[in-house]
Amino acid sequence: MSHHRLIVRSQEKRKCFCFVLPYSFSFCHRTMKILVAVKRVVDYAVKIRVKPDKTGVDTQNVKMSMNPFCEIALEEALRIKEAGFAKEVVAVSIGPSQCVDTLRTGLAMGADRGIHVEANSSFLPLTIAKILRSLAEVENPGLIFLGKQAIDDDCNQTGQMVAALLGWPQATFASKVVLDNDKHVATVDREVDGGLETLSVDLPAVITTDLRLNQPRYATLPNIMKAKSKPIKKMTLEDLKVDIKSDIEIVEVTEPPKRKSGVIVSSVDELIDKLKNEAHVV
Amino acid sequence: MMMQKWRRSGDFIRFGRKSLTNLRSKEDSVSRSVSGFVNCCESKGKLFEPNAGNHNTELDHRCPGRNLGIMQQYKCFGSSSASQIQRNPLFSSLDSNDVSYFKEILGEKNVIEDEERLETANTDWMHKYKGSSKLMLLPKNTEEVSQVLNYCDSRRLAVVPQGGNTGLVGGSVPVFDEVIINVGLMNKVLAFDEVSGVLVCEAGCILENLANFLDTKGFVMPLDLGAKGSCHIGGNVSTNAGGLRLIRYGSLHGTVLGLEAVTANGNVLDMLGTLRKDNTGYDLKHLFIGSEGSLGIVTKVSILTQPKLASVNLAFIACKDYLSCQKILVEAKKNLGEILSAFEFLDNNSMDLVLNHLDGVRNPISSSENFYILIETTGSDETSDREKLEAFLLKSLEKRLVSDGVIAQDINQASSFWRIREGITEALQKAGAFYKYDLSLPVEEIYNIVNDLRGRLGDLANVMGYGHLGDGNLHLNISTVEYNDKILGLIEPYVYEWTSKHRGSISAEHGLGVMKANEILYSKSPETVALMASIKKLLDPKGILNPYKVLPQSFFSP
Ligand SMILES: Cc1cc2nc3c(=O)[nH]c(=O)nc-3n(C[C@H](O)[C@H](O)[C@H](O)COP(=O)(O)OP(=O)(O)OC[C@H]3O[C@@H](n4cnc5c(N)ncnc54)[C@H](O)[C@@H]3O)c2cc1C
Numbered sequence: 001m002s003h004h005r006l007i008v009r010s011q012e013k014r015k016c017f018c019f020v021l022p023y024s025f026s027f028c029h030r031t032m033k034i035l036v037a038v039k040r041v042v043d044y045a046v047k048i049r050v051k052p053d054k055t056g057v058d059t060q061n062v063k064m065s066m067n068p069f070c071e072i073a074l075e076e077a078l079r080i081k082e083a084g085f086a087k088e089v090v091a092v093s094i095g096p097s098q099c100v101d102t103l104r105t106g107l108a109m110g111a112d113r114g115i116h117v118e119a120n121s122s123f124l125p126l127t128i129a130k131i132l133r134s135l136a137e138v139e140n141p142g143l144i145f146l147g148k149q150a151i152d153d154d155c156n157q158t159g160q161m162v163a164a165l166l167g168w169p170q171a172t173f174a175s176k177v178v179l180d181n182d183k184h185v186a187t188v189d190r191e192v193d194g195g196l197e198t199l200s201v202d203l204p205a206v207i208t209t210d211l212r213l214n215q216p217r218y219a220t221l222p223n224i225m226k227a228k229s230k231p232i233k234k235m236t237l238e239d240l241k242v243d244i245k246s247d248i249e250i251v252e253v254t255e256p257p258k259r260k261s262g263v264i265v266s267s268v269d270e271l272i273d274k275l276k277n278e279a280h281v282v
Numbered sequence: 283m284m285m286q287k288w289r290r291s292g293d294f295i296r297f298g299r300k301s302l303t304n305l306r307s308k309e310d311s312v313s314r315s316v317s318g319f320v321n322c323c324e325s326k327g328k329l330f331e332p333n334a335g336n337h338n339t340e341l342d343h344r345c346p347g348r349n350l351g352i353m354q355q356y357k358c359f360g361s362s363s364a365s366q367i368q369r370n371p372l373f374s375s376l377d378s379n380d381v382s383y384f385k386e387i388l389g390e391k392n393v394i395e396d397e398e399r400l401e402t403a404n405t406d407w408m409h410k411y412k413g414s415s416k417l418m419l420l421p422k423n424t425e426e427v428s429q430v431l432n433y434c435d436s437r438r439l440a441v442v443p444q445g446g447n448t449g450l451v452g453g454s455v456p457v458f459d460e461v462i463i464n465v466g467l468m469n470k471v472l473a474f475d476e477v478s479g480v481l482v483c484e485a486g487c488i489l490e491n492l493a494n495f496l497d498t499k500g501f502v503m504p505l506d507l508g509a510k511g512s513c514h515i516g517g518n519v520s521t522n523a524g525g526l527r528l529i530r531y532g533s534l535h536g537t538v539l540g541l542e543a544v545t546a547n548g549n550v551l552d553m554l555g556t557l558r559k560d561n562t563g564y565d566l567k568h569l570f571i572g573s574e575g576s577l578g579i580v581t582k583v584s585i586l587t588q589p590k591l592a593s594v595n596l597a598f599i600a601c602k603d604y605l606s607c608q609k610i611l612v613e614a615k616k617n618l619g620e621i622l623s624a625f626e627f628l629d630n631n632s633m634d635l636v637l638n639h640l641d642g643v644r645n646p647i648s649s650s651e652n653f654y655i656l657i658e659t660t661g662s663d664e665t666s667d668r669e670k671l672e673a674f675l676l677k678s679l680e681k682r683l684v685s686d687g688v689i690a691q692d693i694n695q696a697s698s699f700w701r702i703r704e705g706i707t708e709a710l711q712k713a714g715a716f717y718k719y720d721l722s723l724p725v726e727e728i729y730n731i732v733n734d735l736r737g738r739l740g741d742l743a744n745v746m747g748y749g750h751l752g753d754g755n756l757h758l759n760i761s762t763v764e765y766n767d768k769i770l771g772l773i774e775p776y777v778y779e780w781t782s783k784h785r786g787s788i789s790a791e792h793g794l795g796v797m798k799a800n801e802i803l804y805s806k807s808p809e810t811v812a813l814m815a816s817i818k819k820l821l822d823p824k825g826i827l828n829p830y831k832v833l834p835q836s837f838f839s840p
């Protein structure tokens with residue numbers, strides 16, 4: 001329980017918080033905290049439109065939802081907690097004020113509390129990873145769950161960067177996660193080209209989730225009601241002392257070339273002719 | 283032409299000798315049994331001789347699905363009716379001159395004689411009704427429709443207008459050898475006014491394509507239904523389709539602002555107005571909305587569409603009893619009125635059916651409950667709409683009207699909730715035989731008929747109730763292992779009488795087609811039907827347009 005007090009203290013002092021906690025000390029799983037990053041993205045089912053000025057994707061009047069891989073990450077964290085391996089699940093979202101809606105979804109699924117790191121520009125993975133590192137230093141979780149990628153930028157980098165910044169082990173593309181209470185390790189199956197790879201990582205660790213890990217639950221009315229009284233803490237980049245300078249500049253966003261409609265050919269000869277003279281493939 | 287004959291399944295006795303003679307003498311006659319079990323056998327050159335003595339067993343041997351032998355059989359499981367449908371002897375039969383003429387007008391490739399394509403066009407979506415047309419015509423414009431109809435009228439060739447062929451009452455397929463006229467090639471959007479939202483298009487446009495087109499303009503169609511990927515706007519108008527958004531946008535009688543139709547003799551009626559208000563004389567377009575192709579072929583439609591609103595929310599909730607469903611409906615109208623866009627219900631039997639027969643479907647509610655309701659809201663402000671919906675549902679939960687529920691957090695979840703409701707028809711088809719009724723009833727009566735039928739049928743069948751509760755529209759479905767006269771005898775005319783007694787409608791939105799043409803009197807007075815028949819005679823004196831459908835034949839006998 002001293003561990004718990006430590007967190008409180010470090011939160012109080014977070015402005016001058018600048019040392020890395022000695023993570024090697026043993027975790028008590030019954031008090032373990034899981035941090036889950038949830039990203040607000042253009043809904044999976046929405047047809048993406050690029051802004052006419054090519055600076056990005058149009059999000060005006062567009063349905064936004066939780067990134068599906070983040071949903072899976074959150075679901076896994078909740079299952080671990082329900083199985084008695086963790087005490088608290090904290091959802092964190094970084095972005096504009098509407099991220100609170102995404103956090104509410106997370107709370108309605110069962111997360112215990114939310115952290116909203118307010119930021120009005122959209123960040124690339126390294127910045128997000130730095131923010132998450134700072135948060136991890138404040139929150140001191142035993143596990144950080146992230147989706148393997150966000151469906152908007154498809155970067156597939158954040159989880160790996162967080163692990164590297166924290167110096168924690170990482171297990172990416174998880175399709176199965178098993179915690180060992182006594183040994184403080186997580187055994188993770190990952191889907192790789194040749195089949196399944198099984199890793200064993202010491203906690204604390206970063207796990208990123210793949211599609212087949214689980215089927216996320218729905219937000220039920222009783223849980224939506226409970227979520228209303230769960231806290232969402234607002235934090236700023238200054239609070240976390242993160243330098244948001246990015247080395248990457250987005251030059252242009254364009255739509256993929258439109259697929260031309262096909263034609264029905266009337267004979268094999270015509271097909272061969274078209275393949276030769278129009279498609280130039282034979 | 284292949285020799286063809288229709289037979290009844292098992293009760294020749296009740297018709298006595300006369301109907302037997304009829305059956306033998308008429309090559310093309312549909313005879314409908316008292317129980318409404320209408321079967322058709324195609325026997326190659328050999329007429330089936332019913333044997334009054336042992337027909338039951340004999341016929342049963344030849345029931346579809348049991349015998350895949352020489353006799354090619356198919357079936358129509360119509361409704362209960364003591365009358366018979368006979369091919370109108372006044373109609374001509376198609377000959378080679380007709381075909382050449384059509385080719386001249388339409389071009390070779392739009393005159394379809396290909397057996398495979400005809401097989402599809404002759405068979406309805408449920409595979410319950412099947413005609414034997416030898417010709418399908420695909421006109422490309424109004425002028426061609428007019429020429430074709432004018433010719434058919436002068437030759438007395440019967441025709442069946444066909445759209446996407448998703449109709450559920452056997453209206454879109456021929457009964458005998460009617461020429462199929464499908465306007466599917468007439469699929470162009472003609473105009474869209476972004477100020478008024480009025481869309482003008484040809485009748486063969488597929489509903490979903492129109493919806494996609496409008497989506498790019500920031501608008502939505504005022505109707506949506508499970509068949510959207512196939513049904514035509516012309517078919518929707520001709521059936522006055524209701525669907526999932528009626529509670530919000532009203533019926534097509536309100537949203538269709540104008541149309542163009544071609545009557546039997548080829549007359550083109552230009553009623554393609556785009557005005558919301560136009561009180562000049564009789565509003566005749568309404569005759570073509572819901573008349574199921576019996577008065578003319580709809581060729582163009584002008585329809586009022588609505589701006590697409592940014593926020594759509596969907597809840598899937600569970601209720602213990604039907605009374606709670608009713609109360610929630612009343613409360614939802616009061617509390618969500620301005621954003622309510624769908625209010626659908628299904629019972630647990632329907633849910634089980636879907637879970638058992640469709641892949642990848644799960645019950646969003648963790649423990650099963652007697653009733654489920656889908657409530658959709660559509661509005662302009664995501665945050666306030668959602669808060670409103672949540673507050674409403676939480677209040678209902680506190681009042682114990684709702685026992686559990688979920689709110690979709692993304693479109694994917696919403697689609698999976700809709701999949702349950704929209705998948706029922708598909709699941710029914712996979713489950714085996716089913717009898718389908720589409721009733722309008724006072725909301726408080728809706729579930730009584732389901733319970734009454736369960737009592738009547740006991741273990742014989744699975745009775746399911748679902749539908750557009752917000753519109754007082756029940757889809758009553760009875761699923762059995764196979765079609766069976768005894769069961770049908772227990773259902774009909776009971777269902778129709780019950781509906782009539784409660785001043786309901788025996789067709790809320792699917793139409794009458796061939797299934798319920800004779801049943802119209804359960805919902806309309808004889809005087810009214812007589813006037814309908816007069817209108818039909820006026821617009822189509824030779825009766826070539828979609829014969830045997832919508833109105834009882836008896837109103838046309840000399
Ligand atoms: C899965 C599924 C879900 C459905 N859900 C609903 C629902 O929610 N609400 C509802 O109301 N219906 C529903 N239906 C029934 C059906 O889809 C609708 O009635 C639809 O409007 C029919 O359109 P269609 O183009 O397929 O017409 P068809 O089935 O081809 O024809 C229907 C009738 O209209 C006539 N017709 C078609 N086109 C024309 C034309 N251009 N001019 C004149 N007459 C024409 C035909 O002769 C026939 O009598 C559903 C059907 C399915 C298969």
